[in-house]
Amino acid sequence: MIKSTTPSLAPRRVPTPAASWHDRKHLVQIGLLAVLLLAPLSAYLLGHVYYVNLASRLTLIAMAAVGLNLAIGYGGMVSFGHAAYFGLGGYVAGISAYHAFDFTPVIGWPIVIPGSDSMLAIWLATMLVCGLLALVIGTVSLRTSGVYFIMITLAFAQMVYYFANSWPTYGGEDGLPIYLRNSLPMVDTQDPLTFFLICFGGLVMSLALTSRIMKSRFGAALTMARLNETRLATAGIAPYPIRLVAFVISAMITGLAGALYADLNGFVSPTMLSWHMSGELMVIVILGGVGRLYGPLAGAILFVMMETLLGGLTEYWKLFLGLVLLLVVLFAKHGVMGWLAGRERP
Amino acid sequence: MTLFIEQLINGLQLGTMLFLMASGLTLIFGVMGLINLAHGSFYMVGAYATALVSAATGSFLIGLAAGIAAAAAVGALVELIVIRRLYHRPHLDQVLATFALILIFSEGTRWLFGSSPLWLNAPAALSGSIALPGGSRYPIYRLVIIAVGIMVAVGMYWLISRTRLGMRIRAGESDREMIGALGVNIARLYTLVFAMGAALAGLAGAMVGALQSVQVGMGEPVLILAFVVIVIGGIGSIKGALYGAILVGVVDTLGRVFLPLFFRQFMTSSEAAGVGSALAAMLIYILMALILAFKPKGLFAAND
Numbered sequence: 282m283i284k285s286t287t288p289s290l291a292p293r294r295v296p297t298p299a300a301s302w303h304d305r306k307h308l309v310q311i312g313l314l315a316v317l318l319l320a321p322l323s324a325y326l327l328g329h330v331y332y333v334n335l336a337s338r339l340t341l342i343a344m345a346a347v348g349l350n351l352a353i354g355y356g357g358m359v360s361f362g363h364a365a366y367f368g369l370g371g372y373v374a375g376i377s378a379y380h381a382f383d384f385t386p387v388i389g390w391p392i393v394i395p396g397s398d399s400m401l402a403i404w405l406a407t408m409l410v411c412g413l414l415a416l417v418i419g420t421v422s423l424r425t426s427g428v429y430f431i432m433i434t435l436a437f438a439q440m441v442y443y444f445a446n447s448w449p450t451y452g453g454e455d456g457l458p459i460y461l462r463n464s465l466p467m468v469d470t471q472d473p474l475t476f477f478l479i480c481f482g483g484l485v486m487s488l489a490l491t492s493r494i495m496k497s498r499f500g501a502a503l504t505m506a507r508l509n510e511t512r513l514a515t516a517g518i519a520p521y522p523i524r525l526v527a528f529v530i531s532a533m534i535t536g537l538a539g540a541l542y543a544d545l546n547g548f549v550s551p552t553m554l555s556w557h558m559s560g561e562l563m564v565i566v567i568l569g570g571v572g573r574l575y576g577p578l579a580g581a582i583l584f585v586m587m588e589t590l591l592g593g594l595t596e597y598w599k600l601f602l603g604l605v606l607l608l609v610v611l612f613a614k615h616g617v618m619g620w621l622a623g624r625e626r627p
Numbered sequence: 628m629t630l631f632i633e634q635l636i637n638g639l640q641l642g643t644m645l646f647l648m649a650s651g652l653t654l655i656f657g658v659m660g661l662i663n664l665a666h667g668s669f670y671m672v673g674a675y676a677t678a679l680v681s682a683a684t685g686s687f688l689i690g691l692a693a694g695i696a697a698a699a700a701v702g703a704l705v706e707l708i709v710i711r712r713l714y715h716r717p718h719l720d721q722v723l724a725t726f727a728l729i730l731i732f733s734e735g736t737r738w739l740f741g742s743s744p745l746w747l748n749a750p751a752a753l754s755g756s757i758a759l760p761g762g763s764r765y766p767i768y769r770l771v772i773i774a775v776g777i778m779v780a781v782g783m784y785w786l787i788s789r790t791r792l793g794m795r796i797r798a799g800e801s802d803r804e805m806i807g808a809l810g811v812n813i814a815r816l817y818t819l820v821f822a823m824g825a826a827l828a829g830l831a832g833a834m835v836g837a838l839q840s841v842q843v844g845m846g847e848p849v850l851i852l853a854f855v856v857i858v859i860g861g862i863g864s865i866k867g868a869l870y871g872a873i874l875v876g877v878v879d880t881l882g883r884v885f886l887p888l889f890f891r892q893f894m895t896s897s898e899a900a901g902v903g904s905a906l907a908a909m910l911i912y913i914l915m916a917l918i919l920a921f922k923p924k925g926l927f928a929a930n931d
Contacts, residue, residue, distance in 0.1 A: 353719065359718060359719045421916050421919060424919070425923050425924075427718060428662045429924075432855075433915070435851065436851065436854060436855050436858065436915055437916075440909045443908035444909050446908065447901075447904045447908045448901060448905045449901045450901070563722070571719070597737060598734075599733075600730065600735055603729070606724075607728070610727065
């Protein structure tokens, strides 16, 4: 019964109104992407590699937040544990490179899985591993809702964190270095600008995927699962599997961002798994504007700018981050995108 | 066997401290419907105030009173300025605003007092140890912590089931519009409950501060354990918080000691230490997942 009505990813036939490219919202979106692309290009030409790497960091944090936004903003699932997928992605990159360096298999039994320093293999493995973890965590957590969901996702992420902390094989709390950045065929990933463009491609792909999902029948079902679960069920669609699939996709996007993030830093440690990371990803989604496609990008730009500018002035910049966040939550609910591009949807 | 008794008491001690944290959290959630991440900050405030005042006056008891008072005062202030704007907001806003409060409290404390830990010693009168059955000795201070926890649990039971304030709290849990209509000042009741929860967190921070060091971020691991406790116990239920806290405290403590010993039976000792400690770190979360698989609302779901 459910099977015949399970929404597909095909676009709806009904065209969305006011989708011209030159309205305010689209201009802001194009502007944000253009700034993100042009700033590191000019920094590279001027020889400031530091800023190219900063832009890569910003891009990856934005991509991780795009993943989280799919769960929180579009699906209404307030996950306080997305650092688990971010960090796990990082560990997939790290562990795979570690074994490729050592010529030892990642798993020797029952099937042999060798290590690899190919990014393509790592990305595939990241999606598989993060998807599986999200499937397990989501299956338990989505049985609950509200505060329970928040606390349970947090608790599971802490479980992964403590596991990584106390498992000695891959460095425990000291973390795991990636001596040589993982490779792609035909491009030099060591080059900062090339690596930035890879990250940028990842961000654009995840934005396009989110947009595509939300325009599909599946996206409509997900929106209805957030707004009115009973109505969705009355329409013959069970909300639970819709949420679970969205949760898994969300975790995969965040995981991919994590795998690239570990490659950017040449290092992965339990810090990537900590609940501060989960909190910061949520902060970025909120600063940008919840449930706005480009909100995570706007939030990440604001976050990294505050970190760089305030962090240069005072060691205690997070005090001011806290104050800004408090003011945004209390008085400016629509975030940066609400301010730049006007309000959207009820 | 001696080791087992010793660790069982350690687990009880952790459990009673978790109860002090969890009961405040669960009360605040039950009455006001608010999820408060900044509860760990009150724990830290209590510990800092106790350490500073004890160092200045030389008396642990005066310090302890100051710590509880400071945590309650900070709690009331935070409720008046920030928290009261959040009661009608979605949980996401509550999480983020209280996360912002954590950043403000942690960095503010680091700014004022620096990153190095403060030292707080248990009072000299309680620094001795007593003999346990089996011949080993156990520090009195830790037993006192357990006793304080039990006293608080009994006191809370009395407060909630026998006093007028408790009656109002219970009424607030079941129907807040109605008690407002009956002439109870809800705003004041909420501030009072919030300050009470903060005071309990401050008491826990002060007591534990004398065992461990008093430093920035000390409240966070405890906060997350307290979340696990109230999820297991059922959010909003004080009884659930009590049983959940004891369960988590004992399981966590025993797991950390005995799982590595258990794996040593059939592994080399370094491997056993690795596997055992990794598994022990995950044990309470696995316990939580198992309980939720059968009881999605926790062991003692309160209202609804």
